[in-house]
Amino acid sequence: MAVLVTGGAGYIGSHAVQRLLRDGARVVVMDNFVRGRREALHRLGLGTHPALSLIEGDIADAAAVHRAFTGEPIDTVMHFAALAYVGESVHEPLRYYRANVEGLARILEACEAHNVPRLVFSSSCSTYGNPPEGMIPVPEDCPQSPVSPYGRTKLIGEWLIRDAAARWTAQGRPFSAAFLRYFNVCGSDRTGLIGEDHEPETHLIPILLQVAQGRRTHIDLLGEDYPTPDGTCVRDYVHVEDLIEAHVLAMRRLAPGVVRAFNVGIGRGYSVREVIEAARRVTGRDIPVRSAPRREGDAAMLFNNPARITSELGWKASVSTIEDMIDTAWKWSLANPRGYSPGR
Numbered sequence: 019m020a021v022l023v024t025g026g027a028g029y030i031g032s033h034a035v036q037r038l039l040r041d042g043a044r045v046v047v048m049d050n051f052v053r054g055r056r057e058a059l060h061r062l063g064l065g066t067h068p069a070l071s072l073i074e075g076d077i078a079d080a081a082a083v084h085r086a087f088t089g090e091p092i093d094t095v096m097h098f099a100a101l102a103y104v105g106e107s108v109h110e111p112l113r114y115y116r117a118n119v120e121g122l123a124r125i126l127e128a129c130e131a132h133n134v135p136r137l138v139f140s141s142s143c144s145t146y147g148n149p150p151e152g153m154i155p156v157p158e159d160c161p162q163s164p165v166s167p168y169g170r171t172k173l174i175g176e177w178l179i180r181d182a183a184a185r186w187t188a189q190g191r192p193f194s195a196a197f198l199r200y201f202n203v204c205g206s207d208r209t210g211l212i213g214e215d216h217e218p219e220t221h222l223i224p225i226l227l228q229v230a231q232g233r234r235t236h237i238d239l240l241g242e243d244y245p246t247p248d249g250t251c252v253r254d255y256v257h258v259e260d261l262i263e264a265h266v267l268a269m270r271r272l273a274p275g276v277v278r279a280f281n282v283g284i285g286r287g288y289s290v291r292e293v294i295e296a297a298r299r300v301t302g303r304d305i306p307v308r309s310a311p312r313r314e315g316d317a318a319m320l321f322n323n324p325a326r327i328t329s330e331l332g333w334k335a336s337v338s339t340i341e342d343m344i345d346t347a348w349k350w351s352l353a354n355p356r357g358y359s360p361g362r
């Protein structure tokens with residue numbers, strides 16, 4: 019039995035591939051490299067590791083998806099493949115719906131055709147939008163009201179999976195699914211082999227580290243007038259390896275036919291200003307900041323209540339301070355100053 023990791027060449031997906039191989043699983047990666055890094059897969063043993071194979075293709079292409087399911091039987095799909103930039107989704111909504119909704123529908127059709135019993139879905143805290151009063155920290159039953167096309171594609175993804183699973187389970191073919199609603203994912207694997215390398219980079223911590231390394235002159239502070247204690251957005255962060263642990267626990271512990279949502283974040287909010295200060299402390303470098311307008315689609319304050327994932331899956335973050343998370347990313351940046359592309 020194998021695990022299909024869609025988006026396995028991406029930041030989070032590659033960390034899943036690393037962990038699954040370490041656990042002795044066979045892994046099939048499907049990726050179209052729109053954002054993923056071939057070099058990440060090479061570092062994980064693509065071409066030499068007997069348990070790792072790649073299907074290159076688009077998840078919205080039914081024939082390519084079919085190829086990914088026709089080798090060895092797939093026991094679990096970990097579905098990471100998606101376009102994942104909030105700002106870009108505002109400008110290119112149809113492209114986002116095609117990748118994130120139509121692509122997921124193709125994956126579910128293949129799950130049905132090939133009798134796959136289980137899927138772990140990369141959902142997002144952005145499905146909550148701006149939680150109503152009294153809903154922070156955010157529990158899983160908080161109303162979901164996304165404020166960006168990206169967030170809406172993730173919410174529709176949850177509905178798609180829920181409806182398909184209900185039908186198949188009613189037909190006597192139990193299908194289980196976990197919606198892992200990630201808060202902000204950061205850090206790098208602690209062996210230093212793989213890390214976060216997006217082009218363009220929109221995530222706060224890698225941008226701060228690029229400034230610290232002199233690859234950018236400054237960081238734009240996107241809005242200082244949010245209704246938060248210091249006026250900048252507040253987010254919950256989770257280390258990428260802890261996030262992957264949540265995937266492994268969901269894969270192992272979800273009972274057949276169960277569909278369940280879990281928030282994944284440490285349960286503490288950090289403002290953008292606090293993250294900038296932490297990055298200055300970790301790197302010991304100057305990080306110039308420039309004021310900039312708000313970015314469309316950003317919620318003011320989002321942090322998680324981790325009670326459900328702790329009690330039901332036994333998950334607990336092993337990295338619980340922003341400094342320790344940044345430290346793993348900083349080590350990766352120092353060892354890979356141009357990410358996976360030394361010539362860049």
Ligand SMILES: NC(=O)c1ccc[n+]([C@@H]2O[C@H](COP(=O)([O-])OP(=O)(O)OC[C@H]3O[C@@H](n4cnc5c(N)ncnc54)[C@H](O)[C@@H]3O)[C@@H](O)[C@H]2O)c1
Pocket residue numbers: 024025026027028029030031048049050051052053054055075076077078097098099100101102117121140141142143199200201202203204216
């Ligand atoms: N990074 C975060 O903080 C965060 C937070 C919440 C949710 N997520 C979700 O986690 C998942 C992984 O995020 P990431 O940060 O690793 O992003 P990423 O861009 O690094 O990885 C996504 C991968 O999917 C691939 N991909 C995209 N569209 C595809 C398509 N149509 N067909 C085949 N492959 C395709 C890309 O090439 C890439 O390798 C995404 O679903 C994202 O929405 C991420």
